[in-house]
């Protein structure tokens with residue numbers, strides 16, 4: 468290699484910051500940190516999460532995309548006596564409009580336990596249904612609309628510290644949710660190729676048996692929320708050290 472090339476390489480090496488100086492990366496405005504020794508730690512962390520809402524609603528470039536809508540590629544609902552509903556491209560709106568409470572934060576072990584209330588969720592999807600409902604054979608596909616009110620989620624987020632380049636970074640390894648829907652209604656459009664009388668009868672029957680439908684929906688919703696929220700939790704903290712996020716001061 469020509470000497471001037473070696474010189475150039477040496478210069479580049481000198482000018483490139485080692486370890487990309489982890490502790491120099493500034494905490495963005497949307498993350499409100501709580502200090503060590505904070506007397507009301509649970510309340511402080513609750514407030515931080517509350518203040519994340521606009522960021523969750525709109526997404527933050529370089530961190531995470533918008534939580535609106537929450538996407539599920541496919542949801543399968545099967546009802547005991549032979550009804551099968553497949554929902555595709557399931558988009559649920561309203562997940563960033565939550566109330567958080569009952570926070571129990573353990574900053575030493577990075578464990579967080581809390582409850583969420585989601586007053587109103589709204590789902591749009593494409594469905595395909597076949598089978599029998601109350602002895603009535605049903606078949607169809609088209610758009611599905613759903614409203615879910617008074618949803619509740621109990622969340623447990625667990626993490627640990629990960630060492631990189633001599634610095635300690637928090638990393639969340641698991642997030643578990645128990646999710647319940649208060650009430651809801653769904654509407655399947657275009658059942659029986661658009662036959663209004665049959666379509667209305669089936670929609671009424673589904674909504675009359677809504678508790679059963681909700682039971683089937685609980686696990687797919689929990690899974691989608693768990694995956695999305697675990698990813699967002701890590702996206703928030705990934706580039707910051709434990710000492711930056713929870714400074715001694």
Ligand SMILES: *[C@@H]1O[C@H](CO)[C@@H](O)[C@H](O)[C@H]1NC(C)=O
Nearest residue numbers: 589612613614651652653654
């Ligand atoms: C959901 O709620 C909106 C607003 O109240 C209403 O217009 C719509 O018909 C409802 N949809 C279903 C499927 O219940």
